[in-house]
Amino acid sequence: MKKYDVIILGSGSGLVVLEEAIAHGKKCAIVEKSKFGGTCLTRGCIPSKMLVYPADLKREAETASRIGLEFSPPRLDFKRVGERMWRQINVSSRIEANLKRQPGLDVYNGTAEFTGPRSIVVKTDDGGVSDELTADIIVVAVGARSFIPPISGLEAAGYITYESFFGPAFPDEPWDSLIIVGGGAIGAEFAHIFSAFGTKVTIVEMKDHIVPTEDEEVSSFVERQFEKVGIDVLTGVRAVSAGLNDMGKKTLKVEKMKTGETVTLEASEIFIASGVRPNTDLLRVDLAGVKTDPRGFIITDEHLRTSQSGIYAIGDVNGKYLFRHVANYEASVLCENLFYGGNRRASYDAVPWAIFTHPQVGHVGLTEREARERGLSIGIARNKYSEIASGIAMGYKSGAPDDGFAKIILDRNMRVLGAHVVGPNAAILVQPFVFMMNSGIPCNELKSACLASGGDVESCSRLLSLCPEAGTVRPALESMVIHPSMNELTVWALDSVEWDN
Secondary structure, eight states: OEEEEEEEEOSSTHHHHHHHHHHTTOOEEEEESSOTTHHHHHHSHHHHHHHHHHHHHHHHHHTGGGGTOOOOOOOOOHHHHHHHHHHHHTHHHHHHHHHHTOTTEEEEESEEEEEETTEEEEEOTTSOBOOOEEEEEEEEOOOEEEOOOOOBTHHHHOOBOHHHHTTTTOOSSOOSEEEEEOOSHHHHHHHHHHHHTTOEEEEEESSSSSSTTSOHHHHHHHHHHHHHTTOEEEESEEEEEEEEOTTSOEEEEEEETTTOOEEEEEESEEEEOSOEEETHHHHTGGGGTOOBOTTSOBOOOTTSBOSSTTEEEOGGGGOSOOOHHHHHHHHHHHHHHHHSOOOOOOOOTTOEEEEOSSSOEEEEEOOHHHHHHTTOOEEEEEEEGGGSHHHHHTTOOTTOTTOOEEEEEEETTOBEEEEEEESTTHHHHHHHHHHHHGGGHHHHHHHHHHHHTTOOHHHHHGGGGGOTTTTBSHHHHTSOOOSSSTHHHHHGGGGSEEEOO
16 A cells, blocks of 8 residues: 555546645646646647637637728638647646655556545556555546437447547547537537538527526527527427438437427537436445535535545546636635645635637626526626627628627625626626626634634624625726727626616
């Protein structure tokens, strides 16, 4: 048995904790079954953006006539696009090489499997098994993988996922046609990429809207823009069976959930993007006494602790929010508590994200529906790109179908409940609202400490009066805004708020 101070399972956000542990002189081990760097670097958000950006430019070129520019149809050099993407993915090999040169660190290539509380073995693809490894601290950061829905005949017909796409299934040229099962963030990004690259794309989504995590106005807007560029969007349908036809095409039979009517689709390839499942089943976490929820995600408390002392879980594997920036945030919280004597709690009150499709989507906080379902009295501020100078300069016109917007949801005290933008630079435009929502962290921590010490809700809530501006949009309303700039889209929305009666 080999004894370590810290064992890290997974080389995505786990590397953040590993670096801190090494800096504090801890004897460490890291286990990785795939490429080093995690999903985001090797088969997710980073390589996908190497494809999204060319797709964005192509779409912009196609609409440039509205500002007086005429382009010949852009010619896609898919080989060069792919080469740039693979160079970025291959950074993982340098990460692995650097880790293996690090003093005080043992690197294990394989799949970790718990043998008991705070003990594991590592299994390799060729059937090898390591000695038992044990540590005072084990951090589980093994992420998640694609969920494959039970579609009859799918295995025989063949399909791809984001894992195989950024691997052996990466095509030499864009497919002629593509069916994407799932209209969430992954499905929406790949629909944009391949539609812009000339592929005929069809999205199959069980829910009533694509990008269903978004505000309904945003979802509907994205859906209309997809249809405008020729993406077929089928919502409220479920995939029933798959197969191959006489022409060598892949087929997918879908059923309309309200009527039971079936339609058979065909395409060169089927892309499964219908969600993810955690990798906990590969770890045998049950042998460690680590509890999971009904979906298999590890249950953690506000300090990222699992049900087993000394074992922590961060990132996708705990199922809270499946984004790399959330995983990195959790890693920073854990580092503060493990190595600096902190008692920091992970807060998910203002989790932002973006969907890098076309139009781009930025999101933080509650949607209008979620706010109303909570019984909140709210105000809604809106503004369109066509109503600011920068948007007009970009060619957006009032009433045009591609005129995106910002939508800010406020409570009666002008605190931000949610912010949503759909259109150019959406991710950037939402970010200031994240800062505003987090501006009351010190007072919120006082309230939490008060409640934890046994104080009643009413008296503890009075502590927020120490920060009357906390979480509100007042700093934005009282600040200068660069003119003309895209910042005016969100800030000027606050000039006119529609309040509930």
